[in-house]
Amino acid sequence: MLSIDITLTDKPKEKPADETKLGFGHIFTDHMFIMNYDTGLGWHDARIVPFGDLSLSPAAMCLHYGQEIFEGLKAYRTKDGSVQLFRPDENFKRMNVSNERMVIPPVNEEDCLQALKELVKLEEDWVPHTEGASLYIRPFIISTDPYVGVRPADHYLFIIILSPSGAYYSTGLNPVKIYVEKKYVRAVRGGTGFAKTAANYAISLKGQQEAHEQDYEQVLWLDGVEQKYVEEVGSMNIFFVIDGEVVTPQLTGSVLPGITRKSAIEICKKRGYKVSERRISIEEVAKAYDEGHLDEVFGTGTAAVISPVGHLKWGDKIMTINDNKIGPISQMLYDTLTGIQWGTIEDEFGWIVKI
Numbered sequence: 113m114l115s116i117d118i119t120l121t122d123k124p125k126e127k128p129a130d131e132t133k134l135g136f137g138h139i140f141t142d143h144m145f146i147m148n149y150d151t152g153l154g155w156h157d158a159r160i161v162p163f164g165d166l167s168l169s170p171a172a173m174c175l176h177y178g179q180e181i182f183e184g185l186k187a188y189r190t191k192d193g194s195v196q197l198f199r200p201d202e203n204f205k206r207m208n209v210s211n212e213r214m215v216i217p218p219v220n221e222e223d224c225l226q227a228l229k230e231l232v233k234l235e236e237d238w239v240p241h242t243e244g245a246s247l248y249i250r251p252f253i254i255s256t257d258p259y260v261g262v263r264p265a266d267h268y269l270f271i272i273i274l275s276p277s278g279a280y281y282s283t284g285l286n287p288v289k290i291y292v293e294k295k296y297v298r299a300v301r302g303g304t305g306f307a308k309t310a311a312n313y314a315i316s317l318k319g320q321q322e323a324h325e326q327d328y329e330q331v332l333w334l335d336g337v338e339q340k341y342v343e344e345v346g347s348m349n350i351f352f353v354i355d356g357e358v359v360t361p362q363l364t365g366s367v368l369p370g371i372t373r374k375s376a377i378e379i380c381k382k383r384g385y386k387v388s389e390r391r392i393s394i395e396e397v398a399k400a401y402d403e404g405h406l407d408e409v410f411g412t413g414t415a416a417v418i419s420p421v422g423h424l425k426w427g428d429k430i431m432t433i434n435d436n437k438i439g440p441i442s443q444m445l446y447d448t449l450t451g452i453q454w455g456t457i458e459d460e461f462g463w464i465v466k467i
C-alpha cells in the first residue's frame with residue numbers, strides 16, 4: 113500500500129459552468145499526483161499537491177532527448193452519480209511496457225492504480241455530469257537529470273493530471289476523412305511504435321499537418337519498411353470489415369496496442385464475428401473496396417471510442433465507405449463500449465473499476 117501525502121489547494125478553481133463547451137485537454141483540476149524516482153532510492157515521496165507548474169532545470173534530459181512515456185484513460189460518471197474507470201490496470205501494464213522500451217524504471221502497477229483512484233476520488237466533483245463528457249486522465253513520466261549528455265536518466269517524475277473533457281461527438285457519430293500517408297512513416301521495425309511515448313507523436317505532426325491542409329482529419333500510417341501494410345491512424349487503431357470478417361493489423365511492434373482495440377476484438381469474438389489480427393495491405397483494402405466487399409472501416413481509441421471512417425484517400429483513389437454512414441458493427445461496438453463505460457448496460461466482461 114502506497115502512503116500518499118496530501119496537500120490541498122487553498123485556491124480551488126471555479127468548475128466549468130457549461131459542460132457542453134469543455135472541449136478536450138484545456139482545463140485541469142485543482143490537484144495532481146507526483147512521485148519521484150532516484151537511482152538507489154526507487155520511487156518515493158508519493159504526494160497529491162495543488163496543480164501547478166513544475167520547476168525543472170533547462171538541462172532536464174526529457175527536454176533534449178525525449179525520454180518520456182504517457183498513458184491516457186477516462187473516469188466516467190454513471191446515472192447514479194458514482195464514478196468509474198475502464199480497464200485502468202491495462203494502462204499501467206502498458207506503461208511498464210513503454211518504460212522498458214524507453215529505459216525508464218518500472219512502476220508498481222498496483223501503487224499507480226491506488227494513486228489514480230485516490231486522486232480521482234479527491235477530484236470527484238470535477239467529473240462532468242453531461243452525457244458523453246468525462247474526466248480525461250493523463251499519467252506520464254519524464255526524466256529530469258540536469259545533463260545534456262545522452263544516456264538513460266537517474267531521476268524521474270511520475271505525474272498524473274486530470275482534465276474534464278467534453279463529448280467527443282457533440283453532433284452525433286460523424287464519419288471521419290482519412291488520408292493514407294505515402295511519404296512519411298510513423299514507426300519502423302525495431303523502433304518505438306508499440307510504446308506510448310512523445311517521440312511517436314513528434315514524428316507524426318508533419319504528415320498530420322499536410323493531411324489537414326487537404327481537408328483530411330487524420331492520417332493512416334503504412335508500415336515504415338515497405339509502406340505497404342496498414343498500421344494505425346493518428347491516435348487510434350484501425351479496423352476493416354471485409355465481407356463480414358473483422359480485420360485489424362496484428363501487433364508487430366510498430367503498432368500501439370490499444371486497450372479499445374483489445375476490447376473491440378473481445379466484444380466482436382463474444383458476439384460471434386470472425387476476427388483476424390493479421391497483416392493487411394492497402395492494396396487489399398482497395399481491392400475489397402473495388403469489389404464491393406469493404407463493408408466498414410473504423411478507428412478505436414480512448415478519446416473517440418469508435419470513429420467510423422467515411423472517406424479514405426490513397427493517392428488519387430478516394431474510397432467512400434458505407435455511403436459515409438456508420439456501419440452496424442461500428443455502431444454495435446460504440447453502443448457496447450460506451451454503455452459499459454457509462455454504466456448504462458451490464459459489464460459482462462468485468463472491465464469496470466469503481467472509484
Ligand SMILES: *Cc1c(COP(=O)(O)O)cnc(C)c1O
Nearest residue numbers: 347348349368370371372413414
Ligand atoms: C493511445 C494510442 C492508441 C489508442 O489506445 P487506447 O488504449 O485504445 O486509447 C492508438 N494509437 C496510438 C498511437 C496511441 O498513442
